[in-house]
Amino acid sequence: MQPSPSHILRPPDNALLPWWYSIPVYAVMLGAIVYLSPSVSPLIVIGGLVVLFVTAYYPEIPLVAFVFIGVTKPWVDENIALFQTIDYTVFLAVYLFALMFITRIRRRTDTLPSFANVLPVLFIFSLCLFIGVIYSSAPPYGFEKASRFFLFNILLFVATIVIIKDKNDIIRILAICVGLSFVFATIMLYEGVTHFLSGNVTEIIRMTILGANPISSARIFSLSFLILLVAAYYTENRRNKIILYLSSVYFLIALIVTNSRGPLLSTIAAVFIFALFLSDMKYKTIAMYFGLFFAAIISVFLFLPDFFTSRYEVLMAVDAAQQTVQGGEADTVGSRWMMWSMAFSGAFTSVWNFIIGHGTGSFASLFPFEGIRWYPHNIFAEIFYELGIIGLMIFLVHLGQISRYTRIIWEKTKRHSELRLITAIVTVIIIGAFMASLVSGDLTDNRYLWFQFGLIVALGRILLHKARLDPH
Numbered sequence: 001m002q003p004s005p006s007h008i009l010r011p012p013d014n015a016l017l018p019w020w021y022s023i024p025v026y027a028v029m030l031g032a033i034v035y036l037s038p039s040v041s042p043l044i045v046i047g048g049l050v051v052l053f054v055t056a057y058y059p060e061i062p063l064v065a066f067v068f069i070g071v072t073k074p075w076v077d078e079n080i081a082l083f084q085t086i087d088y089t090v091f092l093a094v095y096l097f098a099l100m101f102i103t104r105i106r107r108r109t110d111t112l113p114s115f116a117n118v119l120p121v122l123f124i125f126s127l128c129l130f131i132g133v134i135y136s137s138a139p140p141y142g143f144e145k146a147s148r149f150f151l152f153n154i155l156l157f158v159a160t161i162v163i164i165k166d167k168n169d170i171i172r173i174l175a176i177c178v179g180l181s182f183v184f185a186t187i188m189l190y191e192g193v194t195h196f197l198s199g200n201v202t203e204i205i206r207m208t209i210l211g212a213n214p215i216s217s218a219r220i221f222s223l224s225f226l227i228l229l230v231a232a233y234y235t236e237n238r239r240n241k242i243i244l245y246l247s248s249v250y251f252l253i254a255l256i257v258t259n260s261r262g263p264l265l266s267t268i269a270a271v272f273i274f275a276l277f278l279s280d281m282k283y284k285t286i287a288m289y290f291g292l293f294f295a296a297i298i299s300v301f302l303f304l305p306d307f308f309t310s311r312y313e314v315l316m317a318v319d320a321a322q323q324t325v326q327g328g329e330a331d332t333v334g335s336r337w338m339m340w341s342m343a344f345s346g347a348f349t350s351v352w353n354f355i356i357g358h359g360t361g362s363f364a365s366l367f368p369f370e371g372i373r374w375y376p377h378n379i380f381a382e383i384f385y386e387l388g389i390i391g392l393m394i395f396l397v398h399l400g401q402i403s404r405y406t407r408i409i410w411e412k413t414k415r416h417s418e419l420r421l422i423t424a425i426v427t428v429i430i431i432g433a434f435m436a437s438l439v440s441g442d443l444t445d446n447r448y449l450w451f452q453f454g455l456i457v458a459l460g461r462i463l464l465h466k467a468r469l470d471p472h
Contacts, residue, residue: 059099059163060173066092066156067451068180070216071209078211093155100159115161118405118457121398122157126150128391129360129443136359136386141373145361148444156447160454167462170422170455174227181224184209185254188217192257207257215440218260219448222267222436223429225251229271230428233279234421249296256297262377262439270432278410278427336377336439342366343381347388357388375442382442402453405460406430412463419463426455 055062065072069089076088083091129146136142164170192207208214225248232244255264271293275286343363347354363385364373376382384392406427413423433449 055095055099058172058176059103060169060176062092062096062099063156063159063163063451064173064176064180066096066152066159067177067448068220070445071184071212071220074212075210089152093152096159097155100155100162103163115158118398118401119158121394121401122154125391125394125398126154128387128394132357132360132362132387132391134359135356137362137365138359139361141364142359142361142386145442145444152444153447153450157450157454160451161458161461164455164458164462167419167422167459170426170459170462173455174422174425177220178224178227181220181251181254184217185221185224185251188254189257207259214258215260215263216445218255218258218263219433219436221251221255221258222263222432223448225255225267226270226429226432227425230274230425231421234424252296260440263436266435266439267432269435270428273431274424274428278424339374339376340378340381343376343378343385347384353388355388356390357384357386360386362386377440377442379437379441379443379446402430402456406456409456409460409463419459423459426452426459430456 069092073088076083080088126146126149129149130143133139133142133146164173188207188209207217209217209220228244228248228251232241232248235241235244255267272290275281275289279286281289346358346363346366361373363375363382367374376385379395380392383395387395409423410427413419430449430452433446433452437446437449
């Protein structure tokens with residue numbers, strides 16, 4: 001008996017590329033790589049063949065790899081010679097686009113209803129970014145920013161919707177996210193313990209994955225923590241519930257030791273919103289869970305050495321090491337307030353600035369440092385300053401569409417218990433990502449937000465398909 005093609009393990013007969021297609025595809029890819037980088041290592045050749053066959057059965061893997069690119073790219077660029085010639089982000093984007101195209105042909109997934117309203121508004125917003133380059137005070141950076149949003153953010157959004165066919169695809173994606181995060185957390189914590197035992201520590205350590213930006217590392221740990229926490233809440237099996245809660249604590253520790261305060265606060269905010277507004281818990285139960293949650297955080301702080309957590313002690317004060325930028329501190333909580341104030345007040349300097357903004361990427365020109373691309377660390381402040389009220393309103397329309405999708409799906413999944421857990425997880429991780437976009441990153445850094453938008457839109461298509469099959 002043939003296994004169902006929707007099975008979570010994805011049986012071989014559901015591969016995107018049969019083996020007789022894989023050989024010529026691999027030959028073309030290898031030829032292009034050898035032409036661009038003649039000194040390519042034999043390991044790359046072997047590894048490329050393995051990657052091709054794995055992603056033929058699991059296209060979710062390159063999708064998640066693209067989400068995690070902020071963590072992996074620094075290490076890949078430094079250690080794999082091929083990607084010192086070919087940009088890793090562009091390479092992965094092209095590969096993901098090819099998989100998306102093949103998925104559309106092979107699986108014949110009807111994605112049109114999912115794009116009917118959402119994609120046009122997103123394209124209009126992207127067009128505004130390109131128009132903003134024309135009058136930007138930093139046109140090279142503005143063009144790069146607009147291009148990256150169009151090529152990467154929109155690609156991630158569309159690819160997520162196209163690749164997902166059923167609920168098990170979403171489960172696989174979430175499982176891969178947690179699995180990779182576990183590997184990264186283990187590597188990071190192992191390196192931290194090794195440094196600690198060797199005595200090779202500094203006054204303040206911001207632990208990270210493979211030398212990546214600590215904020216990028218913190219975000220993936222936040223993602224996995226929220227996935228496991230919500231899964232634990234909805235799991236009825238007591239044993240599995242305990243395992244999931246304990247596993248979430250592991251990611252909480254990893255999140256804390258990155259010393260990234262914004263992702264930690266946004267994670268706490270997401271948990272609070274879920275408990276208060278989305279769960280069925282009574283206030284006493286919420287109080288009990290939050291007591292346990294904060295007890296876990298406090299326990300982690302007490303357990304960890306001081307140099308792991310010292311940065312949190314100055315959460316509302318100036319850091320020990322200050323960098324002055326136009327009278328503000330460049331790496332402190334105070335710098336966030338300074339940048340937000342500069343962005344919002346700058347939008348009101350003239351009628352035209354209020355309407356169309358200062359231009360894409362122009363916020364960076366406020367700071368007299370070449371090569372440093374500053375941004376307000378708030379997605380609304382960034383859009384308002386650079387694209388004005390027009391760009392902000394278009395973005396709010398797009399955000400409103402996603403919110404409407406989420407609200408409708410939340411109501412409909414009350415009648416589909418098997419989708420309730422997935423809906424709850426996706427909703428909470430969207431909240432967490434959105435809260436994080438209010439305190440860190442720019443439009444392109446927050447591309448994982450559009451990955452999660454894609455998850456909720458794909459979930460809406462799955463529900464629509466179920467309604468057609470079972471109108472009652």
